[in-house]
Amino acid sequence: MTRTGSLLWTALLICASHAITGCAKVDHDRFRRLARYYEKKPTTIIVLPVKNESLDAEASWLFLATISRPLIDRGYYVYPTEVTAEILAREGITDAVDAWRIPPDKLHQYLGADAALYVTLEEWEKTYAIAETEVRVTLSLQLVDCHGRGVLWAGRAQRLVKSDGSDWGIIGRLIDAATTAAFTDQLEIASEANSGALASLPIGDHHPKYSELQDEIDRWKEEHGSGE
Amino acid sequence: MTTRTALLAAALIGGAVLAGCVSPWSRYESSAYSVFRTPDPSTYDAHARLLQRVIARAERRGQKPPPGVCSECAYYLWRLDRADEAMLLLEKEWQYYPEAREFIAAQKRFTAVGSEAVAPEIE
Numbered sequence: 001m002t003r004t005g006s007l008l009w010t011a012l013l014i015c016a017s018h019a020i021t022g023c024a025k026v027d028h029d030r031f032r033r034l035a036r037y038y039e040k041k042p043t044t045i046i047v048l049p050v051k052n053e054s055l056d057a058e059a060s061w062l063f064l065a066t067i068s069r070p071l072i073d074r075g076y077y078v079y080p081t082e083v084t085a086e087i088l089a090r091e092g093i094t095d096a097v098d099a100w101r102i103p104p105d106k107l108h109q110y111l112g113a114d115a116a117l118y119v120t121l122e123e124w125e126k127t128y129a130i131a132e133t134e135v136r137v138t139l140s141l142q143l144v145d146c147h148g149r150g151v152l153w154a155g156r157a158q159r160l161v162k163s164d165g166s167d168w169g170i171i172g173r174l175i176d177a178a179t180t181a182a183f184t185d186q187l188e189i190a191s192e193a194n195s196g197a198l199a200s201l202p203i204g205d206h207h208p209k210y211s212e213l214q215d216e217i218d219r220w221k222e223e224h225g226s227g228e
Numbered sequence: 229m230t231t232r233t234a235l236l237a238a239a240l241i242g243g244a245v246l247a248g249c250v251s252p253w254s255r256y257e258s259s260a261y262s263v264f265r266t267p268d269p270s271t272y273d274a275h276a277r278l279l280q281r282v283i284a285r286a287e288r289r290g291q292k293p294p295p296g297v298c299s300e301c302a303y304y305l306w307r308l309d310r311a312d313e314a315m316l317l318l319e320k321e322w323q324y325y326p327e328a329r330e331f332i333a334a335q336k337r338f339t340a341v342g343s344e345a346v347a348p349e350i351e
Contacts, residue, residue: 066261112327187257
């Protein structure tokens with residue numbers, strides 16, 4: 001073999017080994033987080049009334065109407081929000097302030113919820129002008145374990161949408177690359193914000209890829225222990 | 229048949245086919261929002277009908293309806309004074325999703341007895 005050929009082979013071997021080690025690189029932090037999350041296997045989620053810190057009193061309906069579907073699509077059993085509201089109302093609990101005071105373990109004890117979702121609508125501002133109108137939205141979500149393990153997951157989304165349909169892009173932690181939305185379609189904006197904020201929530205056991213993910217976690221545990 | 233009539237017929241058939249293909253589940257959010265904004269028998273009825281279509285479509289395909297849909301539909305039927313139908317749907321939800329039985333039991337309590345019934349006491 002000539003010197004050039006030998007060098008070429010060496011370069012190829014180095015590339016191949018990099019490719020192999022690159023593929024085999026394990027994201028231990030991700031698996032640690034997932035293993036912790038699935039310790040109690042949250043299956044059923046109760047969505048408590050939205051805490052609305054915005055100036056728009058009706059905005060909480062937008063978020064309540066658009067929170068269930070993305071959660072269900074992520075594989076969870078979500079208690080219907082209207083039924084939850086009815087049950088709470090029969091206890092004299094009609095707003096977020098009182099609902100959020102209920103200890104999470106009581107939500108498990110009386111309604112069987114594994115986790116409670118607390119949604120705070122921090123900002124929902126509509127600015128109207130002749131040339132353009134914009135909607136600014138910020139929301140944060142916390143999924144709290146009803147078996148006493150505290151916060152299981154938290155998400156946040158923040159975005160601006162302009163009236164001409166141009167999207168100002170991703171701000172904060174909105175992961176979903178949302179399509180541009182007309183400002184008039186507030187429901188779509190709320191839906192995108194909810195879906196974006198929930199994008200990092202680990203999938204639940206009704207999701208088609210749940211078993212595959214659990215197998216992956218089990219393999220990781222076998223190979224790396226707890227990873228601690 | 230003129231060309232114009234044929235085109236019109238094709239457009240109508242195409243529209244009907246497309247309308248049939250659109251999943252009722254994709255219209256869930258706007259329907260739910262209508263109920264929140266205008267809680268009256270007409271929106272309850274429209275939402276319950278949509279949810280019934282979601283359930284029927286899933287069952288026709290041999291699948292379970294999405295979690296909570298039978299329960300939510302039952303709630304609006306109960307609101308429309310159709311408690312018997314509501315109870316049947318709650319039984320269905322109970323079978324499909326045993327993990328939600330405590331919640332469904334709480335819903336059954338007020339559905340079966342009427343508006344005077346009480347939910348479990350949360351202290």
